[in-house]
Amino acid sequence: MFKLAEDWGTAGRPYRDAIVDTLIDMMKDNKSIVMLEADLGGASGTLKIQRELPEQFFECGISEANMMGMAAGMSSEGLIPFTHTFGPFASRRCFDQVYLSGAYAHNTINIWGSDPGFTVGANGGTHTTWEDVALMRTIPGSVVVDGADPVQTEWVVREFAKTEGVHYLRTGRKSSYKIYEEGSTFELGKGNVVRQGSDVLIVTAGQLLRDALEAAESLEKQGISTEVIDMFCIKPLDAKLLLSESAGKKAVVTFENHGVIGGLGDACASCLMEAGVSVPFKRHGVTESFGQVGTADWLQAEFKLTAADLEETVKALLA
């Protein structure tokens, strides 16, 4: 069961602290869990694992393809590998290795692709991924998650270690916002209705959940009753929830820190269309753009991914 924290939207602990501390906690109990890093341990915080559990940490250097292949080989020997690099390098750069050495060969690779979308900040356009969800969704059997906050992310990391397969988690590294109360639990493949409403449905995932909730509050004040689903598990998609919550709504808007092609919006659109649902619908995300440099806040505004931008989209759709 999950519950929104009373102080949701305020600053949370860094995602990387939540992930690394959770991994260390798990790795102490289960020596089969190993961490592979591609020379970004200083950035991700996984060097703490190297310090505390050196026999379970493998520095692969700047060679993501080899890291993913190694993870696959280690999995075939019964280990449970987690890997980290920045989102674009964890997806675009070594897609074939994840696809074939990993998924096709039925090997497990748990992948943390960090700093997705605008959270890339000062690393800029070369390090930006607006397409990692799209790529990872195409892999048969994959699980794709965009972590809304550290509480949920910690839960996801623990869950990933329990099952076999290619699992992809995208989250920022540093700043986060509190959303859920400590101790909240979730279910992979199940979305969370975090706010009820009757006019409009917003479906979102990841850090944008805070912005979606803020937009919903603002819309409510303007007389538009807005429901928000945290579809943190983008694949498998909770089609049942999407369909039940779309019923009777005047509009459905998806909101993602990702390109509109192949992401959460496309997943929801396919689901609705194939179920014969006819409702005004908009994918609010990034369209035909590469990334660029700036602070995360500046990039969020530049790519029109703020709460205010979402409000505009909702109102335009209802107009």
Add this chain to the structure above:
Amino acid sequence: MEEKELKNVKLLAAKVRRDVLSMLQHRGYGHVGGSLSLVEAYAVLYGKQLRYDASNPHWDERDRVVLSKGHAGPVMYSTLAECGFFPKEWLNTLNDGGTRLPSHTDRLKTPGVDATTGSLGQGTSEAVGIAQALAVKGSKNYTYLFVGDGELNEGQCWEAFQYLAAKKLSRCIVLIDDNKKQLDGTTDEVMYNFDLAKKMESFGFKTQVVNGQDVEAIDAAIDVAKQNAETANCIVLDTIKGAGVPYFEQAVSNHSMKWNNDEINKATDEAIAKLDEEIERGEA
């Protein structure tokens, strides 16, 4: 190698070569050149060096074999069949719909195959992961990694070699099939590969170059590699693409061939007959 061992390894090599020819002729096409070049190395491994239990392919105490040049599946399948991993009748199912012997080796389909390969370069990292996992578990088992010389065009190979050498994973023995040809031409024509042995040495490998069609030389090199726990180990197998059959050795383009004319069928029939005689003598 003792005389009896030598005889057995040579006999296995003859059987594997015959089976490779027979299965490809039956199928009517396939990767003949790079399968034949590895016959002797496979015979040495499965005839002498390798620790395995054909009745228990996932035996934890086995040595692992990764054929990163996965298109050479026929040499692996023939060897595994001859060593009892599965019935020899399977060999003629190569590439049939639903077969357990796909064009490129697949750990989920074939007993005795430890890694899924085919997208060149990927098997190298899988082997490194396997070797690293075995080291973590304190296992003394070896991981044998077969890599093609053409495959070395792939950057991933060098990422994997870099890791092996840096971490001194000496129990992962890299065997490079230096048969000097790839699909579009000779390796020198396609992407001149300089001096392979020097490249591997510069990466930090103890590197031996041996005649890859000489079972005793291969066996001795593996013995030497097993004695070296200080660095990563590489054996460059100086081989002939299409080895053992003049027709295939001399074919200009022998990476993958079609059995669609009398000449290739006659050459194959003659080679199989000759190998059958050799096998009969060996079994006498």
